[in-house]
Amino acid sequence: MTDAAPLGVWSAPGRVNLIGEHTDYNDGFVLPFAIDARTAVAVAPRTDAVLRVSSSFDDSEASVQIADLDALFASPAPDSVPEWTTYPLGVAWALLHAAPETARPHGLDLAIASSVPVGAGLSSSAAIECAVAVALNELWGAELSAKDLTRVGRTAENEAVGAPTGIMDQTASMLGEADAAVFLDCRTLATEIVPLGLEPADLEVLVIDTLVTHAHSTGGYRERRASCEQGAAAMDVAMLRDLAPGDLERAASVMDEVTFRRVRHVVTENARVLETVRVLRESGPRAIGELLLASHASMRDDFEISVPELDTAVEAAMSGGAIGARMTGGGFxxxxxxxxxxxxxDAVTDAVTAAFSASGFRAPRIFTVQPSVGAHRDR
Structure with missing residues (x-):
């Protein structure tokens, strides 16, 4: 451990996906935005070739892990490390492989703290990845672009952590802007900032955290991804992105009913993302409520990734006066x-709280989020 003063503090936000769920790994379209809950990493120099990470989540000290840089280059994380360390160590490993030969990797102490709720579908993992990525990119002289760093984060998530996610979360966390969403084409990785206009419309985004935890590296997510691959193969296309709503009639005739419903969700969700972008540009955020509701119904009925608590949250929010509502994140x-x-x-918050109590569910955590800026150096 070093007693050296920190070289700086870098941070990255969590994200809310406004619409476009499980479309990312199908080369489709998504519309997330960065939020004002962030993960910060303070970095201090070391005199050896050791990368040391520590964290403090929920006011309790987490474990620490020390990795030698040479060993880290060969493997993303040592054996038997605490699970959370695979995110920052995985980023370091991926960045070591992506960096040019002119980079200067050296030992560092990384201390991580976060206000992004874990397990709520707000991408606490991408916030860690992107905060660490921008810090190491600067301090190691890698000079990778923001889009390069999104790929570093995805590589860490896929190969070090073992979660078969797409690139949406890292893109939102890296490229977010205030009161705007990031429209991402997951095939070309082209991005466009889409103003949301929530402030002039007197709208807020309310997050209803059911406190039902999920994990992307577990079976449900993998099964949905496998179904999408099976559906694409049945339709003889590279990815479900290549299908349009007009192809669904034929799709129903060449695959089993469950696979068809998984395919129908992705195809119609892609169409909803494109329509949401159009409506935002032409009519503003008060006109997208029905699209959000249709997205939730598709995830509930066709992709089957909702849970009773999420359905209750959506129904109660609407009864309290919300314009639209949907589950967000990977589901389960x-x-x-x-x-x-x-x-x-207040009316929506009270309606949701009462509905959870009446259903015998654990009281949810309810809070607002603001569309915010992406990863950067704080000081």
């Missing part, structure tokens, strides 16, 4: 979001 737990007029925040 996590959070729902509701687009709420500012003067209805």
């Amino acid at each position: 737990g996590g959070a729902a979001i509701a687009l709420v007029p500012r003067d209805r925040l």
